Amino acid sequence: MAAKDTYIAVETPPLASGSPAPENSQQKPKPASRKSPATSGRKLGRKALLAINFGSVAAGLGAWTALSAAGVVGLPGPVEVLIRAGEVFADGTLAEDTGASLARVLSGFLLGSLLAVPVGFLMGWYQVGRAIIEPWVQFFRTIPPLALLPLVMVTMGIGETPKIFVIFLAAFLSCVISTYQGVVSVDKTLINAARVLGADSMIIFRRVVVPASSPFILVGMRIGLGAGWATVVAAELIAAPNGLGMRMQQAQQFYDMPTILVNVIVIGILGLLMDRLLLMIEAHLTRWQERR
Amino acid sequence: MTTTTSKAMIRFEDLRQEFTLTGNTFTALDGVSLDIADGEFVTVVGPSGCGKSTMLNAAAGLLDPTSGRVMVDDREVDGPSTRTGVIFQQYALFPWLTVRKNVEFGLELKKVPAKERRVIVDHYLELVGLTRFAEALPKELSGGMKQRCAIARAYAVNPEILLMDEPFGALDALTRVHMQEQLLKTWTQERRTVMFVTHDVDESVFLASRVIVMAARPGRIFKEIKIDLPYPRTEEMRLSDEFARLRTQVWEAVYHQPGVAEAHQ
Numbered sequence: 001m002a003a004k005d006t007y008i009a010v011e012t013p014p015l016a017s018g019s020p021a022p023e024n025s026q027q028k029p030k031p032a033s034r035k036s037p038a039t040s041g042r043k044l045g046r047k048a049l050l051a052i053n054f055g056s057v058a059a060g061l062g063a064w065t066a067l068s069a070a071g072v073v074g075l076p077g078p079v080e081v082l083i084r085a086g087e088v089f090a091d092g093t094l095a096e097d098t099g100a101s102l103a104r105v106l107s108g109f110l111l112g113s114l115l116a117v118p119v120g121f122l123m124g125w126y127q128v129g130r131a132i133i134e135p136w137v138q139f140f141r142t143i144p145p146l147a148l149l150p151l152v153m154v155t156m157g158i159g160e161t162p163k164i165f166v167i168f169l170a171a172f173l174s175c176v177i178s179t180y181q182g183v184v185s186v187d188k189t190l191i192n193a194a195r196v197l198g199a200d201s202m203i204i205f206r207r208v209v210v211p212a213s214s215p216f217i218l219v220g221m222r223i224g225l226g227a228g229w230a231t232v233v234a235a236e237l238i239a240a241p242n243g244l245g246m247r248m249q250q251a252q253q254f255y256d257m258p259t260i261l262v263n264v265i266v267i268g269i270l271g272l273l274m275d276r277l278l279l280m281i282e283a284h285l286t287r288w289q290e291r292r
Numbered sequence: 293m294t295t296t297t298s299k300a301m302i303r304f305e306d307l308r309q310e311f312t313l314t315g316n317t318f319t320a321l322d323g324v325s326l327d328i329a330d331g332e333f334v335t336v337v338g339p340s341g342c343g344k345s346t347m348l349n350a351a352a353g354l355l356d357p358t359s360g361r362v363m364v365d366d367r368e369v370d371g372p373s374t375r376t377g378v379i380f381q382q383y384a385l386f387p388w389l390t391v392r393k394n395v396e397f398g399l400e401l402k403k404v405p406a407k408e409r410r411v412i413v414d415h416y417l418e419l420v421g422l423t424r425f426a427e428a429l430p431k432e433l434s435g436g437m438k439q440r441c442a443i444a445r446a447y448a449v450n451p452e453i454l455l456m457d458e459p460f461g462a463l464d465a466l467t468r469v470h471m472q473e474q475l476l477k478t479w480t481q482e483r484r485t486v487m488f489v490t491h492d493v494d495e496s497v498f499l500a501s502r503v504i505v506m507a508a509r510p511g512r513i514f515k516e517i518k519i520d521l522p523y524p525r526t527e528e529m530r531l532s533d534e535f536a537r538l539r540t541q542v543w544e545a546v547y548h549q550p551g552v553a554e555a556h557q
Binding site for chain 1 (some may be wrong): 352353354372373374376377378380382383385386387388389397398401402429430431443449
């Protein structure tokens with residue numbers, strides 16, 4: 001089964017099973033209490049890496065300032081963009097646009113993930129379910145959700161529905177594949193262990209398959225959120241009364257570069273924040289996993 | 293010391309197991325018949341591919357025999373049941389549950405009241421020496437501790453028999469010796485019928501009152517060797533001449549079977 005399934009693997013978190021590495025029973029169980037020189041070396045390096053991160057960002061900002069000062073492509077400088085950011089923040093457009101975009105992403109993402117989890121389980125748990133669903137998922141996966149936008153707008157109009165629908169689709173497709181991957185890669189020994197302790201299929205599903213595949217589901221949700229965020233901005237470029245993407249489209253017509261850049265930066269920061277948030281949730285929910 | 297009630301707790305009756313892999317059918321076990329008495333500790337040893345794990349899985353109800361059957365306490369095995377505790381080489385602890393929750397898992401399924409569960413879990417954690425680690429996650433444990441947790445989990449549901457599939461196979465030699473001693477100690481305190489599969493000749497002799505040597509292609513019982521060393525087994529016994537003699541006997545049965553030399557060249 002593995003060979004057949006690998007081509008749809010999106011991102012594979014470490015397996016949920018315990019690693020069978022030979023270890024000595026005498027050693028202390030807390031890894032922190034016996035830090036090897038290699039680990040402490042990596043800790044030191046991390047601080048240095050963070051400093052390099054900051055240096056890199058500062059250098060980027062410097063290069064940007066230099067480029068705009070040199071008058072390349074009429075690029076506004078960081079200060080100009082910051083001033084414009086203050087303006088759109090003060091007059092409320094930024095909050096309105098951010099709120100509109102976020103609302104679209106979150107509703108599409110939540111609907112998509114909510115549906116993806118049961119469908120992914122159905123695919124992974126029942127052969128018939130997989131046979132029915134897999135061709136559709138595989139087919140729609142190859143179509144960028146945005147490519148469906150014209151069709152969706154013709155059938156659903158230009159309101160909120162078509163935008164939320166394409167985001168829903170983007171989030172659903174990435175999450176469903178990952179959930180399915182999680183279910184089929186549950187360690188068979190864990191299932192057998194539950195069976196010999198008296199578990200029936202329902203209990204195995206609820207108490208073994210669901211927790212064992214949760215790392216996969218969370219990875220799928222993260223990818224889904226990223227896909228949803230990428231999709232919303234593009235969807236708003238086409239037709240929307242508000243939103244970060246729409247505001248950029250509008251600014252483009254007035255050759256208003258600072259506004260475009262403000263929105264680009266806000267989109268980047270929000271995307272990053274949402275990803276970090278999900279990453280934190282993921283790390284918390286899967287802290288039982290052995291990390292390599 | 294060995295309980296010599298003639299009653300067979302585990303009985304293999306002319307067991308035959310075939311598998312089909314990529315269109316080819318091969319016989320993992322052929323005509324295996326064996327009685328394991330109530331309270332007996334039997335080890336099964338043999339070259340890889342001799343079907344020793346298949347035999348154990350059939351007794352655990354994790355496999356459907358092609359023909360023949362396995363009886364546990366005079367009832368035919370037709371699926372996994374809490375009469376049978378299984379300990380796997382890969383520990384198979386639920387990594388998202390703490391040590392305590394792992395041991396408690398089977399008791400929860402049996403709907404044992406919470407208060408009672410606590411008492412039982414505490415008892416078995418103490419028996420395997422994991423009391424201090426009750427709230428630890430499996431990833432925080434060493435291999436030996438993980439397997440002790442798995443042993444406590446198997447014991448907790450109070451099975452009639454314990455099936456162990458190379459439980460110490462992934463441990464280093466030193467830890468393995470400790471684990472063998474501790475297992476025998478646990479077994480002496482809470483006597484169960486044990487079938488223990490291993491590929492380690494020393495281990496098979498040290499633990500068992502009877503060693504079953506298997507042969508491969510097709511998997512079958514090749515020889516039975518009685519281990520007349522008294523329990524409790526000690527370190528001195530492990531170093532004794534009698535142990536060495538039995539070890540040689542088992543070794544020869546495992547490594548000098550007709551056909552083995554050719555198959556490994």
